Amino acid sequence: MLEDRGDYVVINDLIEVLRNELPEKAIEIGEVLELLLDSLIITRIDIGIKLQKANDSKNFTLLEQLATVSRELAVYESKIQDFRNLFEVDFIQEKTVPDAEKSLPDYEQxxxxxxxxxxxxxxxxxxxxxxxxxxxxxxxxxxxxxxxxxxxxxxxxxxxxxxxxxxxxxxxxxxxxxxxxxxxxxxxxxxxxxxxxxxxxxxxxxxxxxxxxxxxxxxxxxxxxxxxxxxxxxxxxxxxx
Structure with a gap:
């Protein structure tokens, strides 16, 4: 279980409140985390291409640096994926809106x-x-x-x-x-x-x-x-x- 030891806040409980009381925000945070996760994966794939080039050119210093970065990114990917999963909301209940409030905003504005x-x-x-x-x-x-x-x-x-x-x-x-x-x-x-x-x-x-x-x-x-x-x-x- 992830938790903030300093403030003794259990992250799971905090997220559960968001999921129940502010599901739209929980989804928004989850979406941002998902996009961040995708960016990290793309970066690691690009590093893999550079690793191959460094190996071909026998640039072993760069090879070691890139391999270290790739390993660290993989660790963060796993942590972010776990965190992102906590924000997944099954569905958002549609709010009942009175007919008088259903009119669209002034388009031109x-x-x-x-x-x-x-x-x-x-x-x-x-x-x-x-x-x-x-x-x-x-x-x-x-x-x-x-x-x-x-x-x-x-x-x-x-x-x-x-x-x-x-x-x-x-x-x-x-x-x-x-x-x-x-x-x-x-x-x-x-x-x-x-x-x-x-x-x-x-x-x-x-x-x-x-x-x-x-x-x-x-x-x-x-x-x-x-x-x-x-x-x-x-x-x-x-x-x-």
């Missing part, structure tokens, strides 16, 4: 410049997408779910077998829920069937969860994260302060 490029390393909570650009194509979208599905469709056309393999890939699914499933959508909360195919994708996800899944899909396809650009339509952050 929160409109942002949809020509500005954003990367997959940003926080997209309370933001609405306008489009994404990938492999020379700019695709218009209305929602984050729309972005997830259209990205999956593009990747499906590139390599059908690879995206279908996500259904049995632990890295592409949550600890308690599946994000990809072949033929069987049972156990998924809000599955969407991919373009008439037998692949189902979970869409009951936050903006940042969708961002993380897109990052992982690109990694599996060997595509640089920086090649995927996002354009925003509106930013409602001020409404949630």
């Amino acid at each position: 929160y409109r942002v410049d949809n020509n500005i490029e954003h990367t997959l390393y940003e926080n997209f909570s309370h933001k609405r997408p306008f489009a994404f650009e990938f492999e020379g194509r700019k695709v218009m979208v209305d929602t984050w779910i729309d972005m997830l599905i259209k990205t999956a469709e593009i990747l499906f056309k590139k390599d059908r077998a690879k995206i279908e393999s996500f259904a049995n890939d632990e890295d592409m699914n949550g600890r308690k829920m599946r994000y990809f499933s072949l033929h069987d959508k049972s156990g998924m909360r809000k599955p969407v069937q991919l373009a008439g195919e037998e692949l189902y994708i979970e869409t009951n996800l936050s903006a940042n969860s969708i961002r993380n899944i897109i990052v992982k899909m690109l990694q599996k396809y060997g595509i640089k994260i920086t090649e995927f650009k996002i354009y925003l339509r509106a930013d409602y952050t001020e409404l949630h302060k």
Whole structure:
């Protein structure tokens, strides 16, 4: 059990309170930790490439330094994964909102410049997408779910077998829920069937969860994260302060 010895605060208990009382924040923290974990893994993979080059050039000093860094990163990956798992929330109860409060905010007031490029390393909570650009194509979208599905469709056309393999890939699914499933959508909360195919994708996800899944899909396809650009339509952050 992880705990803060100095303040005698048991981390498990603290997180349990967050999970029960502020589930949205628990999910947000978990998403940030997941993105950090992915970044560490990518870094360690890049170190592996440099290790090979250092070995080929017989640069043994650099070889030893890189090997040490790689080992340390692996230790932190394990700790962060354990910590991230503590923040996983099974679901967020939908809040009942009176009809009078369901009206959307003044669109013009929160409109942002949809020509500005954003990367997959940003926080997209309370933001609405306008489009994404990938492999020379700019695709218009209305929602984050729309972005997830259209990205999956593009990747499906590139390599059908690879995206279908996500259904049995632990890295592409949550600890308690599946994000990809072949033929069987049972156990998924809000599955969407991919373009008439037998692949189902979970869409009951936050903006940042969708961002993380897109990052992982690109990694599996060997595509640089920086090649995927996002354009925003509106930013409602001020409404949630």
